[in-house]
Amino acid sequence: MPFQSSGHAQNQTSDLSTIRTSGMPFRIEVTPYKATFDGLPGLHSGVACVIENGTPYILFFGGRSNTAGMHGFECGDGSFAKDDFNRTMYLVDSVSGQVWARSVDDPRSGLxxxxxxxxxxxxxxxNQIGSHVVCLGGYGYSRAVDDWVTFDTMAxxxxxxVADWVRGGKGALSDSIRFLDPPEGAPAELYTTTGGRLIVIDDDQLWICLGQCFQGRYDPCDQDAAVQVYKRNVYRIGYEFDEAGDVSFTYLGDAPESGVEWANRRDLNILPAYVDADADRGAVALSGVFxxxxxxxxxxxxxxxxxxSMSQPDPDDPEALKQGFNxxxxAGMTAWSENTGTNWFIIGGxxxxxxLDQGALTITGGFxxxxxxxAISYTPSxxxxxxxxxxxxxxxxPGGPTDESYWRFGTETYLFPVGEFWNEGRILELDAITxxxxxxxxxxxxxxxxxxFGEPDFTTIASSHAFEITLIPGPGCPADFNGSGSVGGGDLAMLLHVWGELPLGATTPEDLNDDGWVNQIDLGMLISAWGRCP
Known part of the structure; x- marks a missing residue:
């Protein structure tokens, strides 16, 4: 049973597309991760990368930590408080849970x-390219100019x-990080960017997609405190490794559609994708603000x-995807089915x-x-x-002052591919998973x-929780609660028996959409599956 809601005049379109409750060729399960990481704080909006030599290590740096959740909306300096920026690098053994930490302000860093x-x-x-991670710009506080800036170099x-230094290595951190200006022929502000995405294409190109340049203090009470310019563009950079493993960069130009209003986007999911009938690689940008x-x-x-180049569906086309959810x-990822020629973009909260609020698709008027x-499917052919x-x-x-209070996850969450079914474009090969x-x-x-934000006791902090995603091929038959091989009256009775909100921490198969409520959405899904299981 699909669900459709109306949009709002403030959004790009006044209507939104139907959200289907069935028809996916796979299922996913999200469960707490098996290891714990004592000493690793909550982190978000920074950099996370993996060591690619078979060891299970993850390196984190930058971003915000601990009690610093979503930035504030206070007058003055409070929205991005100087103390909320994470100034520590963390190295994590993702199997044992061991954590090492070292500050970038260490006097032996050489920075x-x-x-x-x-x-x-x-x-x-x-984004990560092999044994390197490329970091452009970023927004933060500069002690050199005593102001908040979008930085203008590539790290x-x-x-x-860097991992060796964090573990206590005697060399300087600066020996392992180069700070580079844009390559010859590129715009001077090429690397002065934040809130976009860097996509790796064909193992020799980097695409700087969308985002903005925000120079100055974020202060809702003083519009003159900062200058904001959206990039509205895709810039292409070539890269090449020499025999010594050093990387060089060349500027390849920007997209033909540079400056179009519908590219005025930041803080969104931009995911690698196959984008034409020949299965050439590009990317898809989903929704975003503002x-x-x-x-x-x-x-x-x-x-x-x-x-x-960029293209957008016709907003007046009734068949065009108009997204209001996530x-x-x-935490976003792409799965590709070569058999059907379809991209599947899985978006994690x-x-x-x-x-979904109390079991119903809801619009509050805010975000x-x-x-x-x-999940969003896209068949380019x-x-x-x-x-x-x-x-x-x-x-x-659970959390907060009442038994009904619980935490919502997903915003600015780090996602790491696991296993052998990911290709070089960081796309999951769906057909290979059996x-x-x-x-x-x-x-x-x-x-x-x-x-x-309008709710009593509402707050945000940086999460220190870890989860893993299991993909289960095939649509399954989740509404066959009694295991009879078909969905019928017995399953309906089981669903009605547990109707209502579940206690926090409780799960039941009858909560088919896993939102903590057994209600009309689950009933609609059961009715849609009525009959013999596939």
């Missing part, structure tokens, strides 16, 4: 003040060397084509215009938090899109107590 400040920024445009981080003048959300997706940067996963409830959520972990398989590890992000 300048400006370099240490950039490595403590938030919302870099970054090219050699991961193994529409000019009205400060709404974007509802139409952007396709970033194989040549770097619109903000969160976070901020939305629509959310509330949700723990529910969704026919240009067909659809969106689905993935019928899975993060576990409902049994339940752990495919991703999640850590951190912003966790919200409550869904919206």
């Amino acid at each position: 300048t003040i400006e370099q240490a400040d950039q490595l403590s920024a938030v919302n870099y445009v970054e 090219l981080v050699e991961i193994d060397g 529409t000019p003048k009205t400060d709404g959300c974007w509802t139409l997706p952007l396709v970033i084509n194989a040549d770097g 619109i903000y940067s969160s 976070g901020i939305g215009y629509e959310i 509330p938090y949700s723990s529910a996963f969704s 026919s240009d067909v899109w659809a969106q689905y409830f993935a019928n899975e959520s993060y576990p409902r972990l 049994e339940p398989t752990v495919v991703a590890f999640l850590y951190g992000g912003i966790m919200a107590l409550g869904s919206d």
Whole structure:
């Protein structure tokens, strides 16, 4: 049973697409991760990368930590308090849980003040290429100019060397990080960026996608405190490794559509994708914020084509995807089915215009938090899109002043591919998975107590929780509660018997969409599955 809701005039479109409750060729399960990481704080909006030599180590730096959740909206300096930036690098053994930590302000780091400040920024445009991580810009406090800035250089981080330094190595941190200006022929502000995404294409190109430059203090009470310019562009950079393992960069140009209003987007999920009938690689940008003048959300997706150009569906097309669910940067991943020629974008919770609240699809008029996963399918050969409830959520972990209070996860959460079924483009090969398989590890992000700022006791902090995603091939028959091989009256009776809200921490098969309620959505899903199981 699909669900459809109306949009709002402040958004890109006044209507939103149906969200389907069935039809996905796989299922997912999200469970707490098996290891704990004593000494690793809550982290979000920074950099996380893996050591690619077979060891289970993850390196974190930058971002915000502990009690610093979503930035504030206070007058003066409080929205991005100087003390909220994470100035410590953490190395984690993801199997044993061991954690090492070392501050970028260590006097033996060899960094300048400006370099240490950039490595403590938030919302870099970054990605990993082999044994290096490329970090462009980022927004943070610069002691050199005594103001908040979008930094203007690339930090090219050699991961193994930094990991050794964090473990107590005697060399300088600066020996493993190069700070680079834009390559010859590139715009001077090429690396002055935050809130976009860096996509790796064909193992020799980096695409700087969308985002913004924000120079100055974030102060809702003083519009003159900062200058904000959206990039509205895709910039292409070539890269090449020499025999010594050093990387060089060349500027390849920007997209033909540079400057179009519908590219005025930041803080969104931009995921690698196959984008044409020949299965050439590009990317897809999903929703994001903010529409000019009205400060709404974007509802139409952007396709970033194989040549770097951008295209958007016609907003007047009734068949176009118009997304209001899970619109903000969160734990996102791409799965590809070569058999059907379809991309599946799996989005793990976070901020939305629509959310599931008390078992119902709800619009509050703001941008509330949700723990529910969704999936969007895109078949480029026919240009067909659809969106689905993935019928899975993060576990409902209690918190706050009442027995009904629980945390919402997903916003700005780190996702790490796991296992052998990921290709070089960081796309999961869906057809190769024939049994339940752990495919991703999640850590951190912003966790919200409550869904919206207007609620009593609402707060956000940095999450220190870890989860893993298991992908189960096939649609299954989850409404066959009694295992009879078909969905019928006995299953209906079992669902009605547990009707209502579940206690926090409790689960039941009858909660088919895993939102903590057994109600009309689950009933509709059961009716849609009525009859013999596939």
